[in-house]
Amino acid sequence: MLRTRPTEYAFMWLLCLGVLSWGSGCASRASSVKIDQSQQPTMRTPATEEQVAAAPLKEIPPPESPLASARVAPPPPDLSDERPTTRYLLDIPFDFDQASLRLDAIAMVEANARRLQEDGVKKVLLEGRADEIGTSEYNLVLGERRARGVKHYLESLGLVPLVIDTTSYGKDRPLCTQHSAECWQKNRSVRFIVRE
Numbered sequence: 454m455l456r457t458r459p460t461e462y463a464f465m466w467l468l469c470l471g472v473l474s475w476g477s478g479c480a481s482r483a484s485s486v487k488i489d490q491s492q493q494p495t496m497r498t499p500a501t502e503e504q505v506a507a508a509p510l511k512e513i514p515p516p517e518s519p520l521a522s523a524r525v526a527p528p529p530p531d532l533s534d535e536r537p538t539t540r541y542l543l544d545i546p547f548d549f550d551q552a553s554l555r556l557d558a559i560a561m562v563e564a565n566a567r568r569l570q571e572d573g574v575k576k577v578l579l580e581g582r583a584d585e586i587g588t589s590e591y592n593l594v595l596g597e598r599r600a601r602g603v604k605h606y607l608e609s610l611g612l613v614p615l616v617i618d619t620t621s622y623g624k625d626r627p628l629c630t631q632h633s634a635e636c637w638q639k640n641r642s643v644r645f646i647v648r649e
Contacts, residue, residue, distance in 0.1 A: 542645040552598035566610050576649035579603050581621040584637035596621030603643045
């Protein structure tokens with residue numbers, strides 16, 4: 454067996470301490486060394502910049518409106534032979550969600566009938582409309598019921614030579630486009646259009 458002398462232990466012990474202190478001293482010296490920035494190599498930016506061409510813009514079509522699939526009002530009838538609406542013909546008003554003639558509306562239809570007969574009008578178009586409340590389909594039907602109600606009343610007055618056509622625009626072709634109670638009342642109507 455190998456025996457070590459106490460002086461060898463002391464020597465090894467000193468050697469280890471020396472190595473440890475030398476290593477920590479190097480670390481502290483490395484952190485205390487200041488680097489001169491002027492001696493550091495500087496990075497230069499390239500004189501010309503690389504430019505990447507932008508990708509071409511792709512047009513995205515607008516999403517289809519949920520109303521696009523709804524039933525649309527029929528196109529207006531051919532009005533090539535239409536005379537302008539006589540300014541003294543009254544629009545016939547209706548109550549909200551109603552197709553029956555009110556008492557004041559009956560008097561207005563009778564006044565229009567007298568004026569049509571006095572002018573010798575032979576053909577008239579009745580345009581039924583509704584306000585913007587409710588679906589397009591419902592308002593088209595309501596506008597048609599209103600126009601037919603006025604037509605039946607005119608026929609009951611005995612205007613024999615008069616040809617009466619009806620159409621409905623529902624809420625799709627309003628007379629007034631503001632969003633107010635007055636405007637909605639104006640759109641709940643039947644308008645007389647003189648055609649011959």
